[in-house]
Amino acid sequence: MDSMVAANSSFDESVSKNNSSDSSSSAAKSTTRSIHYDKVDLETFATETDKYIGKNVETSGEVAYIQKNPDNTDIYYVVILPKDDHASSGYSYGTVTEINMDTFDETNINEGDNITVKGGALTSTIKLNGKTLKSDIVVDSVSVN
Structure with missing residues (x-):
């Protein structure tokens, strides 16, 4: 009987240790979820894309x-241009964003909306209408302004 109590006690200690390491692991995970995004205006991002690749x-x-x-x-591929740029100068610069369907549907994005996106920057990864585009953002979050 004493050996069973000792075994159970040892098991309880092991579970307790695992649970405490799980909580510290969870705390570490929540800390890493706080991602820093560099704010950059669309013209700078679209014309100096190489500076932001991987950021x-x-x-x-x-x-x-x-x-x-x-x-x-x-x-969804969502092309964004500086507000009113396409009306005045005929698409001088912009970028494509890649937005997950669930995020797209939840946010209810439509042509003409002004949006803010946060995500990872890539270059020359998307072909749209037969052209390889210079800049691309894989979106983590989006909001309609």
Whole structure:
């Protein structure tokens, strides 16, 4: 009987240790979730894309075009341009954002909306309407302004 009590006590200590390491692991995970995004205006991001590759960025623009990714129907391509830029100068610069379908649907994004996106910056990864685009943001979060 004493050996069973000792075994149970040892088991309880092991569970307690695992639970405490799980909580410290959870605390570490929640700390790493706090991602820093460099705020950058859309013109700077679109014209100096190489400076931001692999970094987390936050930028805003007006939704000019929305298309489902033909290779992955869970992703929408959303082209954003500086507000009123496309009306005055004919698309001088902008970027494509890749937005998960669930996020897209929850946020209710439409052409003409002014949105702010936060996500990871890439370059030359998307082909849209036969052109390889210079800049791309894989979106972590989006808000309609």
